[in-house]
Amino acid sequence: MSFIRHALLLLIVILCPLRAAAHELDPGYLELAALGEDRWRVTWRTPDVAGTPMPISVSLPLACAPREGPAPKFDGKGWSTTWVVACEGGLAGETIRIDGLERTSTDTLVRYEIEPGTVEVRRLTATEPAFTVDVVPGGLGIFTSYLEFGVVHILEGIDHLVFVFALLLLTGGTRKLFWAVTAFTLAHSITLAGSTFGWIALPSAPVEVVIALSIVFLAYEISLPSQRRDALTERFPGFVAFGFGLIHGLGFAGALREIGIPQGDVPLALLAFNLGVETGQLIFIATLLVAWFMIRRIFPGILAHLGRMTAIASYAIGTTSAYWVVDRLSGF
Template structure:
């Protein structure tokens, strides 16, 4: 039993240490190249803010373009902006667009190419691939994969969303009810994600983030109030709870997507890809938790037996740990108003 307590308290300390960090670490740069004439391109370059200064990255067009890089960036209060018109007499097809310094960062850059006579396309540059070789013929086929990857990474970097899903796994004992709860959560956040990203609803970010933390506190309380033989509403019909709170979490996802931006002309496919990426990340997390339990049971059967013998105590420790982290986030976010 002591091992269970140590393991759970270790989880609490790990999550609490992450509490001071943003729940959504995804703050990509954005480079938009819009062709004005056969030889000129309008360049819009937005790089993230790091402690009041621009991130140490830059945007470089093919060497045949003049100028290939922009001037001094100016802050808009959220990020650092540079805009210029580049003359590219040979075009940019066959050239390379680079983000110097990206290989040293922990973020991505979305590159949007909008030629005059071809379909626009969006690609994702990463620290492992900070350059893009522009093909002679551009297409929009990369949009889906780019936003799919962004959605997948966002859910895995959103500790509050993952803790909510983990709390559902702890609270709901019946497999089919668990499937129903996760399905309802998926449906709900898909609705608000689409509505908010398309501008049909607008809710300030800080209250949404505080309510997301409050939703985890609620699940922790439900875990602690569980009694064998007397299932609460959250256990009998968990899809009601997960759907309701899923609407809030969808607004949180939308906040990150709005910061990234949706490519004009490819909004439906980008929105679908981002949402699919979120779902794949969520499923990967659930599968990872289940795999960890299987491996733990195989490698340390004594711990599992001890947990089963003191099931109610172990669940209580998990409930208090989840609730403690969520309460810390709630207080931090309310203080940030």
Template structure:
């Protein structure tokens, strides 16, 4: 089983070749807040695509004027369009549309805040670009939205996935690996909560740089492995994962701060997001084990020399990409 993991190298190289950016999570965000009986403030945030707003647009129900916002302006992270819409009828029971979303891979998160009543959190996807505002929102809509957000974040966040991949290559015992992943989740849940409630504030750029450094550390551990010797990071991987998980949690906090949390449902949203992250990590690990089992029948072809080369290639591939991210992030300090 151990040797078979190195057959993942071609899969990893294809994976790394498509990882142009460490974070793919960049959903749109639509905040609609009621000001008076008939007026609503709309804040429409569109992801940036090569210096231009993504080709999507938010459209309110036809009884609202204007149903679309003005041309967006850039805040260097995304594109914002803000306006006040006059709606003759309530928004509940009427459709809101995100045009062009069906041609994208991103989702759009909607937060609707009426004057009287609980905020509603909904999620547009390429498959569901039109949603009808429910008349009786529940906490389960918040939970479902943020669970999916956490699940997709870990599966689309290249640096977090690379950390899990390196851990998979490093740790031999499956149950020890699952324990390490769970320790990682517990740790990032702590710092994510502290950052969300304003107890802990750390600049995003240094956090992202240290996350890349944590992957470099695991790459070095892979390269230093020797048969018959168990390194501390293999024997007690949950310690390493817990420490680095505290840092990764701050990275998750940066992602959540970009799209916001429902003010009255913050605990539910955080719990759902963390459960989604854990589910995403375990799904990724399960997929890696499936690849290993498929390649297990070919392990007899792996001589000690081939195994050594494959291990070195895997470690250096992980380390080089993580080092590139580290240099890129450190060089952006102060920009």
């Protein structure tokens, strides 16, 4: 019983949404949209921490003026400001830095154009708070940037990870897991591509609600004995994963729209981002399976409590995802 209590406590700590911690981990966002004639429109957004902007700031190249914009205003989630700069000689070969980022636990996404229509994306972190703008952006740089962003997005997207974790519990880590994950991958790849190319267009708010509802559904199914579960879910979880994967793909597309895609390299960026998402997903699944293997080696008798642990996990997942549903509905 002591082990079960500790397992429940661990699940609560991992899965319960803690708003303060979330704000401290929210990313910053910097966009430099080229206007031509060595002029850029700068959009700077910093996370909110206890009602004030996170203490990070943009450091533009010395050739740019003005290097600072007006005071940021709160937009409901973060603090944003916009201004126009003139950078004599352009941005190529210059350094862009986020001051104070090294003292945080977050990162900053930088989306910039050397010239109109030529989009580049960089992710700055506490260990790498600055970068030098490439003189000639190449395909390899685009591929690695979007691959990294895909990995980071899935590993930081707690709702997508909880969905994958629920699939693992539902299938029991058997051959059904392989088909369920494959179906989920195929489905979200379809809607991610469709949304990116403009074939599918849905507002993000209801999509996020349905994503949370998909996790509530899986949590409910996991809480039931196998003989009482929906016949389709129990026998063919891949079909369920495919259906919900279509919705999750729209969520991934929303994240991709936020950073933008280089118009001349849409297929390359889309492929790299999708591969990044799959890589992050496989890393997560592999970590769970290795952790479960180690736990079974350390606690040989744990299988006797598997049913109770699954029930605890289902209630923790269901409670958290139900909170997400209410929270996202309130944000409409």
